[in-house]
Every structure is written in structure tokens, then in C-alpha cells.
Amino acid sequence: MTFMTSLHRRAALTAAALLTGGALLMSCAGTLDDDEFPPDEQQGSGGAGTQGVGAGTEAVTGSGGATTGGGPAGCAEAPALVTMKCATAGCHDDSSKLAGLSLAAGWENTVRGQASTCGGGSMVLVPGDPDASTIYTKVTPTPPCNSRMPFGGAALSDTEIACIRDFITALPP
Structure with a gap:
């Protein structure tokens, strides 16, 4: 017993x-706190010298790669944020690629000029123009087509949405 x-x-x-x-x-x-993405090359979120959200660094790829050209006004954490929130199993990772879209590390270089499934000639990423970029508009409270992203997950915070907007705005055309 x-x-x-x-x-x-x-x-x-x-x-x-x-x-x-x-x-x-x-x-x-x-959440997108200043200390969530430490200034560490391995994190790929701003390289050495990052001092919080977009403070005086160029934007970099989400994998510690070369700069994408986003200026000091941009949010260097955006690539890592998008990868963390969107490149998950069954969504926009390299295996699933829902809607033909991979948002794995380096997405900010691979989706430039890629047509969006939202139609109407929309593009996934239009450098310098977040309102024309479905990568941004789909995370806003009222996306132009279909459902808000991440689908089935918690909505991004206002700070996270602003980070993505600032990052895209700072990208040179």
C-alpha cells in the first residue's frame, strides 16, 4: 500500500x-523592454553600443549580420522582435512559411519588394514607408486585409508596434 x-x-x-x-x-x-535585447552580437539586436530602443545604432539583421541601413531614429530591436513573435512553428518560420512568408532571422533583407497576399499590389516591406508595408499594417489594430497578426496569439503592444514602424521608417528606400 x-x-x-x-x-x-x-x-x-x-x-x-x-x-x-x-x-x-x-x-x-x-514585452519590448530596454533590457530584453541586450547589446550582444549573439542577440543580433543592435550590436555593441545599443542603449535601449533605437538609441544611436544602425538596425541590424536578427541574426547578428550586416546592418540593414536603419538609422539612429529606427528601432534596432525590430528584426529580432518580428522573428520572436512571428517565425514560430506553424506560422512564418522557414518550414511553414504561411502565405509564402518566412520571417526567420534576416527577414528584413529577404522580404523587401516581396508581394503581399493582401492583394492590391501591396508589398510585405517597403523601406521608408511602414503604411505601405504589410509587415507593419498586419500587426496594427485594424489591418487592411484579413486578421490581425499574430493570428491566435497576443496582440503586439503599442511599444512593439511603434518599434516596427520606426524601424521601417528608418530604412532607406
Whole structure:
């Protein structure tokens, strides 16, 4: 009888640990804090010298690669933010590519001039023009077509949306 009791206790503890861990993971939607993307080459979010959201650095790819040309007014964290929020399994990762769109690291270089599935001649990314870029308009409260992104996930915060807008605005045409 003590063996069965011990087994039930272990199962109950394991279940409680899994449920607690799962609840913590699900409740972490992520935010765009100054310290979330540290100035580390491995993070690919601004390189050395980044001092918070877009402070005096050029925008870089989300993988620590070469600069994309976004100026000091841009938000250098945007590529990493988009990759983190959108390039998830079953959505816009390299395997799934929903709507023919991969937003994995380096997306800001690969989607320039790519036609959007929103139609009407819309483009995924128009450097310097966020309002013409569906990568931006689809995360706003009233997207021009279909559903707001990320579909089925928590909406981006106003700060995160502004970061993407500032990044695109700072990209040279």
C-alpha cells in the first residue's frame, strides 16, 4: 500500500510541476523592454553600443549580420522582435512559411519588394514607408486585409508596434 501511495504522490507532484511550468510559459507573452535585447552580437539586436530602443545604432539583421541601413531614429530591436513573435512553428518560420512568408532571422533583407497576399499590389516591406508595408499594417489594430497578426496569439503592444514602424521608417528606400 505504501508503494501505491508513493507512486500517486510522485504522479501528483509531476503533474503539478508540469502544469505550473506550462502556465508560466503561456503567460509570458513577451514585452519590448530596454533590457530584453541586450547589446550582444549573439542577440543580433543592435550590436555593441545599443542603449535601449533605437538609441544611436544602425538596425541590424536578427541574426547578428550586416546592418540593414536603419538609422539612429529606427528601432534596432525590430528584426529580432518580428522573428520572436512571428517565425514560430506553424506560422512564418522557414518550414511553414504561411502565405509564402518566412520571417526567420534576416527577414528584413529577404522580404523587401516581396508581394503581399493582401492583394492590391501591396508589398510585405517597403523601406521608408511602414503604411505601405504589410509587415507593419498586419500587426496594427485594424489591418487592411484579413486578421490581425499574430493570428491566435497576443496582440503586439503599442511599444512593439511603434518599434516596427520606426524601424521601417528608418530604412532607406
